[in-house]
Amino acid sequence: MIQFESLFKISYGLYIVCSGTKKHGNGYICNTFSQVTAEPAQFAVCCNKNNYTAEFINQSQAFSVSVLQQDTNPKLFGTFGYKSGRETNKIAGLNLTYGNTGVPIVQDDSIAYFECKVINTIDLGTHLMFIGTLVQAVNLNDDAEPLTYDYYRKIKKGITPKNAPSYIDKSKFETNENTSSSTKKYRCAACGYIYDDSKESLPFEELPDTWICPACGSEKADFIKIS
Amino acid sequence: MIQFESLFKISYGLYIVCSGTKKHGNGYICNTFSQVTAEPAQFAVCCNKNNYTAEFINQSQAFSVSVLQQDTNPKLFGTFGYKSGRETNKIAGLNLTYGNTGVPIVQDDSIAYFECKVINTIDLGTHLMFIGTLVQAVNLNDDAEPLTYDYYRKIKKGITPKNAPSYIDKSKFETNENTSSSTKKYRCAACGYIYDDSKESLPFEELPDTWICPACGSEKADFIKIS
Numbered sequence: 001m002i003q004f005e006s007l008f009k010i011s012y013g014l015y016i017v018c019s020g021t022k023k024h025g026n027g028y029i030c031n032t033f034s035q036v037t038a039e040p041a042q043f044a045v046c047c048n049k050n051n052y053t054a055e056f057i058n059q060s061q062a063f064s065v066s067v068l069q070q071d072t073n074p075k076l077f078g079t080f081g082y083k084s085g086r087e088t089n090k091i092a093g094l095n096l097t098y099g100n101t102g103v104p105i106v107q108d109d110s111i112a113y114f115e116c117k118v119i120n121t122i123d124l125g126t127h128l129m130f131i132g133t134l135v136q137a138v139n140l141n142d143d144a145e146p147l148t149y150d151y152y153r154k155i156k157k158g159i160t161p162k163n164a165p166s167y168i169d170k171s172k173f174e175t176n177e178n179t180s181s182s183t184k185k186y187r188c189a190a191c192g193y194i195y196d197d198s199k200e201s202l203p204f205e206e207l208p209d210t211w212i213c214p215a216c217g218s219e220k221a222d223f224i225k226i227s
Numbered sequence: 228m229i230q231f232e233s234l235f236k237i238s239y240g241l242y243i244v245c246s247g248t249k250k251h252g253n254g255y256i257c258n259t260f261s262q263v264t265a266e267p268a269q270f271a272v273c274c275n276k277n278n279y280t281a282e283f284i285n286q287s288q289a290f291s292v293s294v295l296q297q298d299t300n301p302k303l304f305g306t307f308g309y310k311s312g313r314e315t316n317k318i319a320g321l322n323l324t325y326g327n328t329g330v331p332i333v334q335d336d337s338i339a340y341f342e343c344k345v346i347n348t349i350d351l352g353t354h355l356m357f358i359g360t361l362v363q364a365v366n367l368n369d370d371a372e373p374l375t376y377d378y379y380r381k382i383k384k385g386i387t388p389k390n391a392p393s394y395i396d397k398s399k400f401e402t403n404e405n406t407s408s409s410t411k412k413y414r415c416a417a418c419g420y421i422y423d424d425s426k427e428s429l430p431f432e433e434l435p436d437t438w439i440c441p442a443c444g445s446e447k448a449d450f451i452k453i454s
Contacts, residue, residue, distance in 0.1 A: 002268075006339035006366040009294040009373045010262060011240030034259045035237060036273050037354045038394045044262050044271070044356070067236040099260075112233035122349060124358065127264045129271070131351065139233040146236045148375070167265045 004168050012149035012166070016066045016080050016106045017045055018091065019056035025104035026053045026085035029077060032165050033065050041134040044114050046127045048163035049157045052085035057130055061118040062101035064109035066169050069144035070151060075107055075217030077152075081161045082191045082216050111141040127165055158215040159192040186223040191216035195223060231395050239376035239393070242423045243307050243333045244272055246283035246320065252331035253280045253312035256304060258376045259392050260292050268361040270343050274356045275390035279312035288345040289328035293337035296371035297378060300336055302444030303380075308388045309418045309443050327362050338368040354392055385442040386419040402435055413450040418443035421452060 018027035024032045032046040036069035048053045057063050068076070079090050095107045099115035107113070116132025149166070152158040160167045161168060184205075193215040204223065211220045245254035253254070259273040272290060274281045284290050295303070306317050322334045326342035334340070343359025380383040387394045410425035411432075420442040424430045431450065438447045 002361065002364045003339075003366045004364065005369075006294075006341070006364045007270055007365075008270075009240075009241070009339040010260065011373055011375045012261060013236075013238030032261045032263060033237065034239060034261060034273075035234065035393050036259060036356060037351050037392050039353060041234075042351060042392075046261075067233075080421065112230075112236040114233070122347070122358075124264050124269060126266060129263060131349075134229065137229045137231065137233045139230045139236075142232075146377075148238045150373075165264050166262045181273060 004196045005168065007168065008150075008153070010166075013071075014147045014149055014152055016076070016110070017047065017053060017063055018064045018066070018104045018106055019053055019060055020104060021102050022098055022104070023071065024056075025091055026056055027080055027090055027104070027106060028053045028085075028163075029081040029161065030065070030164075036131065041137075042119070042131055043114065044129055044131050044135065046124070046129050046165050048127050048165075051163055054128055057128075058121070060101065060103060062099065062103045062135075063116055063118070063130060063132060064099055064103045064105040065114045065116070067112040067114075067139065068147040069111045070147045071109075071144070072147055073217065074156070074212060074214055076109060077158060078190055078213070078216035078218055105218050107140065111144050111146060112137070112139050114138075115214065130180075131217050150154065156214055158192060161191075183227075184225065185227045187214060187226045188213045188218050189222045189224055190218040194226075228260055231389055234393065234395065235377075235380070237344065237393075241295050241299075241374045241376055241379055243295065243337070244274065244280060244304070245331045246280055246287055246290045247331060248287065248329050249325055249331070251283075252318055253283055254317055254333060255280045255312075255390075256305055256308040256440040257292070257391075268364075269346070269358055270341065271356055272343075273351070273356050273359050273392050275354050275392075278390055281355055284345065284355075285348070287328065287330060289326070289330045289362070290343055290345070290359060291326055291330045291332040291359060292341045293333045293345070294339040295334050295374040296338045296368065297374045298336075298371070299374055300444065301383070301439060301441055303336060304385060305417055305440070305443035305445055320432065333337060336366065338371050338373060339364070339366050340398060341365075357367070367407070370408065383441055388418075402409075410454075411452065412454045414453045415440045415445050416449045416451055421453075 012031035017030045115136040120131040122129040186195040239258040244257045342363040347358040349356040413422040
């Protein structure tokens with residue numbers, strides 16, 4: 001028996017993983033980052049083979065991980081979760097520092113960061129797992145809580161990008177949702193977030209034009225009416 | 228720079244990982260369990276090479292993972308986190324089911340469980356990482372929240388076992404703790420939990436004999452006065 005809902009009981013944080021150089025770098029949103037040994041301190045991170053960042057990690061054999069805070073600007077999710085670095089410079093304009101290995105490290109909305117040197121790469125099929133030893137571990141902010149995947153899903157109503165290891169095709173869920181509902185719904189073209197008039201205090205059409213998608217920071221104009 | 232405090236910003240859940248057979252099985256408390264690919268659904272779990280359970284996983288090439296709920300009985304932490312299955316039958320008397328592969332699965336205080344078949348074992352030095360494909364994923368309880376490592380540390384004041392990948396030697400912390408304090412402190416001999424009279428509403432000596440260690444369920448008599 002496979003009950004896909006049970007997979008949401010697994011706890012994860014949310015991170016921006018970056019790699020590259022001062023001249024050219026890229027990053028992506030990652031939920032699968034964890035310490036795997038204490039002595040020496042080693043860490044594992046999973047990266048979809050299609051992610052542009054995988055090329056940078058393979059090349060530089062290093063990566064940085066920024067721990068996002070609970071009220072991270074949704075635009076960071078839009079940029080790092082739903083856009084490709086092949087088409088846009090994701091890290092331009094951000095508050096960056098560079099690690100001992102030269103990798104860029106995002107400091108925006110980050111409460112800590114880590115820098116790792118890759119010592120092993122494991123082929124998992126669709127994804128690569130990079131195992132790294134710790135080069136740096138820096139605390140940035142003790143006043144904010146780390147953002148968890150659970151909080152992002154439940155409170156921010158964020159959507160899992162297709163390249164994530166935890167992505168679940170919606171057709172796999174048994175759903176009781178009333179699809180014949182007459183209330184209006186709008187979907188974010190960038191991330192798939194649904195704005196459902198029946199669940200909100202304000203109908204979508206009455207939202208100000210400055211309103212942005214709470215999951216990825218896209219503009220109101222990027223929403224498509226779906227019912 | 229390595230600031231060990233920053234490592235506590237990484238989010239984890241807490242799980243009981245089991246392996247073996249109906250006749251002979253064992254388990255341990257684990258914080259490093261995560262999905263690593265979506266298609267097919269693959270999962271990774273880290274296990275100290277000294278853990279008795281590592282022998283069972285190596286032998287049966289399968290494991291189960293039970294997702295613990297937030298108010299898990301501390302005795303489960305005592306049994307699975309601070310005792311060895313070489314000396315005690317950890318799973319005796321528990322509410323068990325057995326997977327398709329024959330591995331025992333703990334259902335006590337569990338809100339979901341997974342069963343995986345090992346397809347790859349990675350040597351990380353002190354630990355092994357087992358990569359498994361999903362055999363079963365079962366939802367047990369939607370009313371309780373999953374227990375996170377953060378909650379266990381901050382709210383339950385739980386202590387990380389020495390065999391955990393996230394164990395940090397206390398000497399590595401810069402601490403401002405006033406060691407010349409005149410208040411009484413007591414340490415749990417099993418898990419290291421500190422009961423500090425100055426931080427509690429009731430002095431240790433006035434606690435009833437039925438009081439148990441909130442981190443591992445040990446008896447009051449197992450505490451040693453340290454100051």
